[in-house]
């Protein structure tokens with residue numbers, strides 16, 4: 321017998337399991353059944369490609385047996401089994417998706433968070449058992465191996481005998497405590513109801529020996545007990561059932577069982593399509609972002625079945641990138657079981673289904689936006705960015721589909737608003753949809769460039785995501801209203817002109833431009849500033865926020881905004897500037913440099929020479 325220690329992380333998770341105060345301990349059975357079903361799936365897939373292996377459906381099942389006296393519950397499967405090496409790798413070390421998230425979140429103190437959020441697979445057995453034995457014989461091996469652990473110090477491994485290929489997981493159920501009833505997990509009816517609740521649509525039979533009673537032979541009022549093996553799950557997949565038979569809880573359980581996410585779904589869509597193409601689908605919009613969502617590791621896709629048989633785990637072609645957060649499955653009788661990945665891409669039926677799903681998802685989101693604003697905002701907070709990427713990517717090909725789903729923070733409403741809401745509120749004389757870009761709402765609130773537009777009483781949309789301006793450039797307009805940055809040259813707002821006075825300052829501005837060389841394309845009196853002395857505006861297509869995003873890219877394309885330094889001629893600073901221009905050229909140079917650097921700071925742009933800037937401030941003081 322070999323004795324081994326658990327790895328540190330496994331130990332920590334086990335500790336949480338053993339001492340768990342989590343209330344839904346019953347899920348251990350769901351986890352173990354799901355592992356058993358996966359193990360049978362593995363044989364099934366192997367048989368698809370291995371001629372020497374036959375998959376005879378009747379030989380594959382999961383069996384739950386209870387030995388009340390010895391406090392034992394055994395979950396056996398006829399799946400692919402594990403070699404001793406696999407037993408060690410799979411059960412001695414944490415390497416699963418959910419646990420990976422656990423690693424990142426290991427600040428969470430209570431087991432509750434982890435179990436609730438991630439699901440914990442095999443280790444959940446230790447919530448109800450103080451000893452777990454796994455005896456497994458792998459396909460192709462005649463030797464079995466026994467793994468045993470009390471969940472605390474470590475585990476032991478030794479050779480064992482097992483007649484057939486597969487795995488037995490044997491749980492020694494804990495004794496009742498003052499607060500907790502573990503005896504319930506030794507009751508047939510209780511285990512049966514847990515199977516029904518979580519694992520009803522597992523596609524292999526889950527068998528149990530159930531105690532029944534019948535009248536004793538030759539007697540009218542005496543009964544005798546007998547046991548009979550019964551299949552306790554219906555095996556009918558949820559998507560083949562009628563919508564009216566299903567409750568929200570059934571969909572939620574399906575979502576969890578399928579590991580679509582560790583949260584609760586925000587919304588589900590059950591589709592039963594008949595006609596040119598018939599298929600069934602259950603789609604989910606998750607409530608929270610998967611931890612790897614905005615990374616390269618995240619894989620979009622839906623499970624694809626051909627008449628109840630899984631062909632592919634993640635069929636990416638079924639979902640556009642901008643709906644990559646959608647989880648779920650599609651089952652169609654019209655798809656061939658042996659279709660290859662390459663062929664699938666060109667499959668006409670599949671394309672039709674994908675198109676159809678896209679419309680359904682879009683309509684569902686619209687519906688959510690119109691009828692449950694709070695939920696939609698929650699959704700948008702998690703996945704709005706993906707929708708904006710969708711507007712921007714593919715050269716704007718999908719903008720029509722997505723524009724009505726967009727939302728931005730509004731300066732006047734102080735909350736998220738849609739473009740439609742914005743436009744419907746626009747005063748008649750307002751020409752453009754105004755927006756301001758910045759790092760955060762608080763920072764944009766203080767931006768000098770917003771002063772004129774805000775003063776006019778016009779609503780400003782706040783762009784705080786990197787992708788916002790790029791998406792809007794692609795959109796160009798909404799309901800024939802163009803978008804306009806509050807920092808752009810021409811704001812399209814009528815102003816009282818003061819040409820003669822402006823002219824008088826022209827020479828000074830020309831001089832300032834000369835001093836700033838190619839740092840700015842122009843220096844101008846500002847139309848938009850009310851209280852602030854100075855700001856930067858831009859000409860052309862690239863704004864300052866876009867410049868920042870572009871320069872943060874790994875292959876920095878070195879695209880710069882054409883910056884215009886605007887001076888508020890009604891600000892007291894302007895008089896000092898004018899005096900310097902008339903009397904002291906050196907001072908003008910100093911003031912110009914300080915004002916320019918101030919404008920950079922307001923924009924959150926890096927100063928070219930911070931030391932000389934601070935020296936200059938000191939000089940003025």
Ligand SMILES: Nc1ncnc2c1ncn2[C@@H]1O[C@H](COP(=O)(O)OP(=O)(O)OP(=O)(O)O)[C@@H](O)[C@H]1O
Pocket residue numbers: 351355356359397399400401402410411416417418439440441442443487579
């Ligand atoms: N009954 C079984 N038969 C064969 N292999 C099993 C069985 N139970 C567990 N395993 C193996 O052990 C691994 C770890 O199981 P565990 O339940 O901890 O995580 P998981 O099933 O991979 O992930 P998750 O529970 O998050 O889906 C499985 O991936 C599988 O390879």
